[in-house]
Amino acid sequence: MRTTSVRKLLPEAWGFLCPVHTPDGTPCGLLNHLAAACRVVTSTPPTVHLPKLLVSLGMTPLGAPTVAVGDTGSSSVSVLLDGRVVGEVSQAQAAEIAIKLRTLKALGKEKVPSTLEIGLVPVLTGGQYPGLFLMSGPARMVRPVLNLSTNTTEMIGSFEQVYMDIAVVPEEAIKDATTHMELDEKAMLSAIAQLTPYSDFNQSPRNMYQCQMGKQTMGTPAHSLPYRMDHKLYKLQTPQVPMVRPYAHDHLKIDNYPHGTNAVICVISYTGYDMEDAMILNKASYERGFAHASVYKTELIDLQSISKDRGGANLQFGVLPGDNTAKTGLEGNGFPPIGAYLQEGDAFYSYVDLDAGVSKVSYYKSIEPAYLEQIKLLGDESGEGRLQRVFLKLRVNRNPIIGDKFASRHGQKGICSQKWPVENMPFTESGMVPDIIFNPHGYPSRMTIGMMIETMAGKSAALHGLCHDATPFTFSEDNSAVDYFGRLLKKAGYNYYGNERMYSGVTGREFEADIFFGVVYYQRLRHMVSDKFQVRTTGPIDIVTHQPVKGRKRAGGIRFGEMERDSLLAHGSSFLLQDRLLNCSDRSLSRLCKKCGSLLSPMLVRGPSTGTTESSSRWRCQVCSDGGQIEIITVPYVFRYLVAELAAMNIRVELSTC
Amino acid sequence: MMRNIPLPYANAIRRICLNGVPVFAIDKVSVRENSSVMADEALAHRLGLIPLKTDLTEFKELKSVDTDHDTSKVMLILDLEESDATRTVLSGELTSEDRFVKPVSADIPIVVLAPGQKVWIDAYARLGRGTEHAKWNSANIAVLTETDEDEERILTVESTGALPPEQIVLSAVEELSNRISGFKELVSQVA
Numbered sequence: 001m002r003t004t005s006v007r008k009l010l011p012e013a014w015g016f017l018c019p020v021h022t023p024d025g026t027p028c029g030l031l032n033h034l035a036a037a038c039r040v041v042t043s044t045p046p047t048v049h050l051p052k053l054l055v056s057l058g059m060t061p062l063g064a065p066t067v068a069v070g071d072t073g074s075s076s077v078s079v080l081l082d083g084r085v086v087g088e089v090s091q092a093q094a095a096e097i098a099i100k101l102r103t104l105k106a107l108g109k110e111k112v113p114s115t116l117e118i119g120l121v122p123v124l125t126g127g128q129y130p131g132l133f134l135m136s137g138p139a140r141m142v143r144p145v146l147n148l149s150t151n152t153t154e155m156i157g158s159f160e161q162v163y164m165d166i167a168v169v170p171e172e173a174i175k176d177a178t179t180h181m182e183l184d185e186k187a188m189l190s191a192i193a194q195l196t197p198y199s200d201f202n203q204s205p206r207n208m209y210q211c212q213m214g215k216q217t218m219g220t221p222a223h224s225l226p227y228r229m230d231h232k233l234y235k236l237q238t239p240q241v242p243m244v245r246p247y248a249h250d251h252l253k254i255d256n257y258p259h260g261t262n263a264v265i266c267v268i269s270y271t272g273y274d275m276e277d278a279m280i281l282n283k284a285s286y287e288r289g290f291a292h293a294s295v296y297k298t299e300l301i302d303l304q305s306i307s308k309d310r311g312g313a314n315l316q317f318g319v320l321p322g323d324n325t326a327k328t329g330l331e332g333n334g335f336p337p338i339g340a341y342l343q344e345g346d347a348f349y350s351y352v353d354l355d356a357g358v359s360k361v362s363y364y365k366s367i368e369p370a371y372l373e374q375i376k377l378l379g380d381e382s383g384e385g386r387l388q389r390v391f392l393k394l395r396v397n398r399n400p401i402i403g404d405k406f407a408s409r410h411g412q413k414g415i416c417s418q419k420w421p422v423e424n425m426p427f428t429e430s431g432m433v434p435d436i437i438f439n440p441h442g443y444p445s446r447m448t449i450g451m452m453i454e455t456m457a458g459k460s461a462a463l464h465g466l467c468h469d470a471t472p473f474t475f476s477e478d479n480s481a482v483d484y485f486g487r488l489l490k491k492a493g494y495n496y497y498g499n500e501r502m503y504s505g506v507t508g509r510e511f512e513a514d515i516f517f518g519v520v521y522y523q524r525l526r527h528m529v530s531d532k533f534q535v536r537t538t539g540p541i542d543i544v545t546h547q548p549v550k551g552r553k554r555a556g557g558i559r560f561g562e563m564e565r566d567s568l569l570a571h572g573s574s575f576l577l578q579d580r581l582l583n584c585s586d587r588s589l590s591r592l593c594k595k596c597g598s599l600l601s602p603m604l605v606r607g608p609s610t611g612t613t614e615s616s617s618r619w620r621c622q623v624c625s626d627g628g629q630i631e632i633i634t635v636p637y638v639f640r641y642l643v644a645e646l647a648a649m650n651i652r653v654e655l656s657t658c
Numbered sequence: 659m660m661r662n663i664p665l666p667y668a669n670a671i672r673r674i675c676l677n678g679v680p681v682f683a684i685d686k687v688s689v690r691e692n693s694s695v696m697a698d699e700a701l702a703h704r705l706g707l708i709p710l711k712t713d714l715t716e717f718k719e720l721k722s723v724d725t726d727h728d729t730s731k732v733m734l735i736l737d738l739e740e741s742d743a744t745r746t747v748l749s750g751e752l753t754s755e756d757r758f759v760k761p762v763s764a765d766i767p768i769v770v771l772a773p774g775q776k777v778w779i780d781a782y783a784r785l786g787r788g789t790e791h792a793k794w795n796s797a798n799i800a801v802l803t804e805t806d807e808d809e810e811r812i813l814t815v816e817s818t819g820a821l822p823p824e825q826i827v828l829s830a831v832e833e834l835s836n837r838i839s840g841f842k843e844l845v846s847q848v849a
């Protein structure tokens with residue numbers, strides 16, 4: 001779908017759908033998220049009394065004798081309640097009724113449902129069909145705004161919103177026109193978009209990226225870990241609460257689910273390992289616990305399904321009395337002790353075939369070692385069945401390594417490229433050493449000024465022992481964020497702009513430029529090399545082609561395709577080309593009859609049986625009458641396959657041997 | 659303050675102050691029981707980071723701890739009764755077999771125990787260097803700053819508490835001269 005109109009944020013969507021929280025690319029604007037304050041009506045409020053109320057407000061009920069509306073000449077419009085015509089009213093009266101009804105709704109009087117939508121469509125050339133449309137039913141989006149005439153919060157729907165006059169801030173209210181005001185400037189944002197600090201300083205797409213990445217952080221997914229058996233769960237072992245936090249962070253109680261670390265960052269190109277969004281981690285910070293994390297995995301062991309495969313054997317977890325448990329490390333119940341460190345090939349669990357009286361040990365298969373965190377025994381519905389199923393929860397250590405992904409809260413992601421020794425890190429005069437080195441080239445094109453403000457805010461928060469409010473739309477031209485935090489930094493005895501004099505850790509020499517230095521809340525993202533790396537020397541091959549199989553799980557290779565081949569050809573690197581496409585692929589030795597040029601005709605012919613050795617066996621060409629001239633050549637195995645396939649179609653392939 | 663000392667030499671001393679002077683840190687941990695919410699390896703990691711008072715005269719450096727044989731290791735035990743209230747376990751509750759090698763502070767939090775939870779751990783500390791792991795860093799901060807005077811610098815060293823800062827600097831100087839004489843010997847062997 002290439003059309004753009006359906007992706008647009010239309011007036012009726014304002015305040016209901018978040019303009020920031022949508023992916024970029026194909027699903028942009030199609031995959032949307034509700035604004036944080038948006039609610040969905042789920043109940044059906046009673047409305048039987050409404051027609052009567054409308055009549056009392058001046059509506060002419062259906063079936064009433066037609067009365068001359070007046071000499072204004074304006075025609076009357078219909079009043080509809082949930083799609084049902086309940087009466088009609090003159091155009092002028094319609095507006096009056098709508099205002100009165102809205103006041104009753106905002107004040108909660110006359111049992112007017114608080115979620116009633118009062119859509120007054122005026123007569124406009126080219127506009128929607130005019131009328132007073134009332135909607136009360138469920139499955140509508142509503143959101144709170146301030147009704148200025150009653151000074152109460154009113155829930156409005158997306159249909160009526162288009163015909164209402166709602167100001168965002170008091171300054172933009174128009175006299176005699178504005179009837180409503182937004183509760184909050186940030187009300188248009190989704191819950192996740194509201195968590196981005198100083199998002200009003202950032203280039204818009206960066207805030208969109210942060211909305212995607214905020215959902216990929218390793219953090220504190222739950223507090224009920226012992227009672228959960230997730231297939232995969234990512235948990236930060238050393239999380240921190242951010243020092244710089246927007247209103248939503250406290251409002252949504254995100255402190256109970258911290259998802260990052262306050263990292264000291266230093267904006268400098270330092271080692272050459274920080275190009276193209278790579279970042280350098282301080283090795284000492286890492287060793288002291290920076291972004292340490294674990295992955296919790298659960299495996300289900302079901303003896304019933306194993307039993308089915310084995311023809312309905314009578315199985316039970318455990319080991320036989322004679323089994324050497326010391327060798328396997330398993331306990332009498334058939335499992336390793338809780339906390340056991342399991343490596344590939346270690347005994348994982350054991351069960352006994354009660355009929356045959358033999359035991360079978362299953363081994364831990366993953367190449368990634370894990371700790372046994374918990375064993376959960378599963379019964380059946382009645383709770384009386386035999387123990388046949390268990391959950392084994394494993395804890396895999398995933399402390400940061402080179403290739404793991406990190407991001408600040410401003411759509412600035414980066415890959416850890418080095419763990420740099422602390423003595424080589426740059427240091428400030430006060431002895432501070434950064435946890436992360438961030439490349440300054442990340443700023444100009446991305447324009448994430450919010451991250452720079454956060455750097456200053458974080459630094460001043462740490463210096464003064466505060467938490468700073470990072471809610472968007474709180475600063476202005478007259479009251480600038482840079483000035484606010486600059487003054488705080490100055491008060492703490494630091495440079496107004498957050499810069500510091502720094503020294504090279506390698507040479508001890510002072511840098512010529514002062515370096516931007518501060519504290520930024522960094523998130524660890526769950527994309528880790530351990531899950532993604534693909535490497536192969538030799539390994540499984542395809543039976544038909546003898547070429548390496550594909551796929552990371554099967555220890556396969558990465559395709560060296562035609563375009564890659566073209567590239568090597570263009571460089572003239574023929575040795576590498578042969579290495580990739582032949583030697584490391586399906587190189588094979590094959591016999592060829594030099595005389596007739598056939599790959600298929602050479603055959604091993606047994607000589608007269610002498611009963612001694614195979615010395616009498618000879619390779620002969622089946623086509624040439626004199627046995628041909630057989631030689632061994634190197635060919636790709638698929639080529640042999642191709643020749644055989646062609647032969648099946650009566651096509652002869654002849655190799656020229658000049 | 660350093661006067662008339664070339665920058666490379668002064669910086670070498672700074673670097674050695676950070677991680678070239680051996681100090682004690684817990685390196686091997688046997689978890690006998692741990693029913694706290696903290697994972698065994700996370701608990702072991704926290705124990706490793708507790709700075710221990712170090713006596714450089716009595717012990718020699720090891721590459722790794724042999725729990726059965728080495729004499730240059732110190733065992734520390736954390737054996738706690740089942741807690742009856744939620745409480746924070748502090749470093750002061752570690753009992754050391756050595757009268758000198760023990761946590762520099764008794765108030766470092768290790769883990770929070772809920773009622774009914776228990777921790778029983780044998781830990782072995784050894785001498786090591788910060789180049790191997792940050793827990794053996796002898797100084798948290800070692801900074802070399804320039805003054806207005808020519809060829810005059812100030813070396814600031816903040817100790818973890820394992821060794822007094824003066825001793826760190828003295829040991830660093832000794833370490834540097836050892837390395838240089840070691841290098842001299844290497845060169846003489848080649849020549």
Ligand SMILES: [Zn+2]
Binds near residue numbers: 594598627
């Ligand atoms: Zn032939």
